[in-house]
Amino acid sequence: MIYTCTITPSIDYTAYLPKFESGTLNRSEEVYYYPGGKGINVSRVLSRLGLKSRALGYAGGFTGRYIEEFLATEGIETDFIDAGDITRINVKIKSEAETELNGPGPELEQHQLEQLTDKVATMAEGDWFVLAGSLPASVPIQFFKDLAVSCHERGIHFVLDTSGPALEALLDTQPFLIKPNEHELGEMFGVTITTQQQAFHYASLLVERGIQHVVVSMGGSGAIYVSRDHRYQAKAPQGKAVNTVGSGDSLVSGFIASYIQHQDPKQAFRYGVASGSATAFRSDLCELADVERLLPEVSITPFEEKDVTQ
Numbered sequence: 001m002i003y004t005c006t007i008t009p010s011i012d013y014t015a016y017l018p019k020f021e022s023g024t025l026n027r028s029e030e031v032y033y034y035p036g037g038k039g040i041n042v043s044r045v046l047s048r049l050g051l052k053s054r055a056l057g058y059a060g061g062f063t064g065r066y067i068e069e070f071l072a073t074e075g076i077e078t079d080f081i082d083a084g085d086i087t088r089i090n091v092k093i094k095s096e097a098e099t100e101l102n103g104p105g106p107e108l109e110q111h112q113l114e115q116l117t118d119k120v121a122t123m124a125e126g127d128w129f130v131l132a133g134s135l136p137a138s139v140p141i142q143f144f145k146d147l148a149v150s151c152h153e154r155g156i157h158f159v160l161d162t163s164g165p166a167l168e169a170l171l172d173t174q175p176f177l178i179k180p181n182e183h184e185l186g187e188m189f190g191v192t193i194t195t196q197q198q199a200f201h202y203a204s205l206l207v208e209r210g211i212q213h214v215v216v217s218m219g220g221s222g223a224i225y226v227s228r229d230h231r232y233q234a235k236a237p238q239g240k241a242v243n244t245v246g247s248g249d250s251l252v253s254g255f256i257a258s259y260i261q262h263q264d265p266k267q268a269f270r271y272g273v274a275s276g277s278a279t280a281f282r283s284d285l286c287e288l289a290d291v292e293r294l295l296p297e298v299s300i301t302p303f304e305e306k307d308v309t310q
């Protein structure tokens with residue numbers, strides 16, 4: 001079974017308007033209310049790719065109920081713990097540029113954390129636990145470390161897609177897969193990453209720390225993949241970016257979906273990149289047909305070491 005876990009879900013209130021100006025009244029005629037948060041996006045894409053998953057995490061209030069109902073209509077199983085508060089609404093403004101305003105995550109108490117620990121305790125060898133999205137400062141990082149270590153010890157694939165100090169703190173728990181984008185990777189090392197060469201260099205340092213598969217996504221420029229045995233670079237297919245929110249989550253979903261089927265990281269990487277781009281090219285998350293259509297357009301080449309200038 002694949003379990004996704006979103007500690008900080010959201011409704012993504014997504015508004016399209018030709019021009020957006022701050023400090024004044026803007027009106028939009030096209031708005032959407034998507035359930036969001038990275039783990040939830042992973043569950044939604046997995047479902048579109050034909051895989052069943054169960055969405056865990058914390059949700060509450062009218063927004064939490066909306067998310068549960070929305071996911072149910074897509075046939076996605078949920079098992080959220082009551083957050084005790086209204087789940088946030090994240091604002092995504094799609095204009096000449098993409099502007100985002102993400103709210104804070106929930107304030108969680110010990111008894112709520114214990115409920116998640118109990119759910120993770122029921123998972124079995126070979127299962128997947130995808131912890132994705134921001135981890136609120138109100139929760140001690142040791143809590144997540146304990147979950148990660150417990151997965152590692154029991155042969156559960158622990159996939160981590162978070163950022164900032166939480167990502168840094170969880171690296172030593174040896175996740176199966178992490179997928180920072182180039183900014184998140186740079187943040188970890190206090191550098192600015194602008195080239196695939198630099199991304200390879202820093203991703204390799206993470207592999208040395210015991211992470212099995214490191215994918216660094218680089219938006220329209222594609223992505224890179226590093227493990228102990230392989231290094232690949234992928235060019236993303238060309239197309240018009242409509243809404244890139246959820247592209248990273250789609251990459252993670254595509255990688256997992258393909259890996260479960262073939263256990264081949266190169267194939268999984270290609271499928272992940274095609275899924276990320278398929279999402280970038282439409283308003284909501286990708287559909288299976290989009291991914292399969294884009295698959296031949298993803299060119300993957302082995303990475304040859306060149307000068308690393310940083």
Ligand SMILES: Nc1ncnc2c1ncn2[C@@H]1O[C@H](COP(=O)(O)OP(=O)(O)O)[C@@H](O)[C@H]1O
Nearest residue numbers: 181217218219220222236241247248276277280
């Ligand atoms: N403008 C784009 N054109 C084509 N593909 C894109 C574009 N933006 C994102 N993607 C695809 O989605 C993947 C993840 O996007 P990225 O923006 O790096 O992730 P995140 O949302 O985590 O920041 C990329 O590796 C690429 O395959």
Ligand SMILES: O=P(O)(O)OC[C@H]1O[C@](O)(COP(=O)(O)O)[C@@H](O)[C@@H]1O
Nearest residue numbers: 036037038133134245246247248249
């Ligand atoms: O938990 P965070 O870091 O605030 O991010 C939540 C946001 O990220 C998303 O999951 C999208 O993530 P990506 O664009 O990185 O794939 C949105 O649905 C959501 O609003």
